[in-house]
Amino acid sequence: MVVVTGASSGIGWLAAHTFAARGDTVVLAARSAQTLGEIAVECEQRGGRALAVPTDVSDEGAVQALTRRTVETFGRIDAWVNGAAVWSYGRFEDTPGPVFRQVVDTTLFGQVHAARAVLPQFRSQGHGVLVNISSLYGRLSSPYVAPYVAAKWALIGFSDVLRQELRDAPGVAVCTILPGAVDTPIYRHAANYVGRQVRPLPPVIPPERVVAAVVRAVDHPRREIVVGRAHHLAAWAHRLVPLLYDRLVVPVVNGAALRDVPVPVHDGTVFAPDPASNGVDDGWRRHDHRLVATILPTAAGGAAAAAAAVALSRRLP
C-alpha cells in the first residue's frame, strides 16, 4: 500500500503505474483532480487498486487529511513516495517573493508535512518506508534556480535528521533519491523569469530509471540512491573544485539549458496546476545528441577561459 504525491505527472505518474502493475494498492495525490481520476483508472487496468485524493501538499491540513483518508480506507500505509514539486527559472532578483516561497512550500514543506503526517502511522504499525525525492540539485547549484536548489539541499539534510531520529524504530526507513536531469514535463511546468525557453541539461535520463530506484527503495530501503552518472560527476566537481565550477556553470547553463526561443514571463504551475501539460515524459531525449555537441565545446571553452583568467590574475601585481 503506497501513497504517491505528485502522481499526476512525470515520475509520480509512472511510479503509480509501476506499483499498480505489480498488484500494489496506490493512493494518488496531486492538485489535478481529473488527471488523478484518469490515472487511477489506468492503475486499476494494470492490476492494482487505486484511490485518487486531490491534495495540495503545501497545505499541511490537506496532507493530514490525505493520511487519515488512506488509513481509514486501507488500514495501513507501507510506503510513502514524496514526488510533488514545482520550480522556477529566473535570477533570484527577478523571481517574485511569493514564487520563491511557494516553490519551497511545495518542494520542501510538502515533504515535511508528509513526514509529520505519516511517521506516527509508521511507528504505530512498526514498519514503513518514506521515500523523499530530492535531486542532484541538492548536491550542486546552478544559476536561475535558487528556490528549487534551496529546497532540494534542505530536503537532503532533513532526511538525514529523520534517519538519525528513527534509529529507535528499526522497521521505519527514510530513503532519499537524487536524480539528475529527467525527461518529464517539469521543465514545461516551471515558472519562467528569464524570458527564454528552458530545457534540461543533457544527458537526460528516462523517468523509468528514477522509478526503478523508487521501487528499489521501497523494497530494499537504502539511505540514498543517486540516478544519473553525468550529473553525479558534476556534483563531485562542485565539491572538489568549487571555484572552477562557479566559473563554468554560468556559460554551460546559458548555452545548454536556455534556448534561443523567447517566452513571456509566467508563473508556470507554481500556484495552479496545468493538467493539459501533464504527462509521463516530454520528449527531451530526442534532442540530447545535439545538446551534447553544444555543451562540450561550451564547457571546454569555459575551462580554457577560466584557466587563462587564473594564470593572468597570478601575473598581475
Ligand SMILES: NC(=O)c1ccc[n+]([C@@H]2O[C@H](COP(=O)([O-])OP(=O)(O)OC[C@H]3O[C@@H](n4cnc5c(N)ncnc54)[C@H](OP(=O)(O)O)[C@@H]3O)[C@@H](O)[C@H]2O)c1
Ligand atoms: N525532471 C527532472 O529533471 C527531475 C530531476 C531531479 C529531481 N526531480 C524531482 O522528481 C520529482 C517529480 O518531478 P517530475 O520531474 O515528475 O515533475 P512533473 O512532471 O512536473 O510532476 C510534478 C508533480 O508535482 C505535483 N505538484 C505540484 N505542485 C503540487 C502541490 N502544491 N500539491 C500537490 N502536488 C503538486 C504536480 O501535479 P499538479 O500540478 O497536478 O498538482 C505533478 O504531479 C520532483 O520532486 C522533482 O523535483 C525531477
